[in-house]
Amino acid sequence: MSENVENIRRGYEAWNGNDTDGVLRDLDPEIEWRPRLGAAGVRATLYRGHEGVLAYKREVEEALGVIEVDVLSIEDLGDHVLVHVCARGQGSASGVQVEEEAFHLWTMNAGKAIRFTTYDRRDEALEAARTG
Secondary structure (H helix, E strand, O other): OOHHHHHHHHHHHHHHOOOHHHHHHOEEEEEEEEOOOOOOOOOOOOEEHHHHHHHHHHHHHHHHOOOEEEEEEEEEOOOEEEEEEEEEEEOOOOOOEEEEEEEEEEEEEOOEEEEEEEEOOHHHHHHHHHHO
């Protein structure tokens, strides 16, 4: 397993374990965090840096409580890591269970994630990896 894949896998474990230091460990301090914009109570914005990642995490948890992210598959694409995930949570106000699959594309540099982007479809993520 490559260093990039191992670092990303460890980050998901930290997210699920609510280990903030672990979540940030392999993220570049200037990371660009691009979630599915406007998803489930999250602002339609680009988050930057560790502070931005933590703000995103707080917003998600306010809307959906603690989110558990299951890694369904992970692919090493050299400077990118593509992760197929299933995220689960429960609406804080409604109590409705929420579950969705997505594709997370991580752009890596020297073992650190410098960009995170969420896609609905695998082919979109792969095209983004090829072009940038």
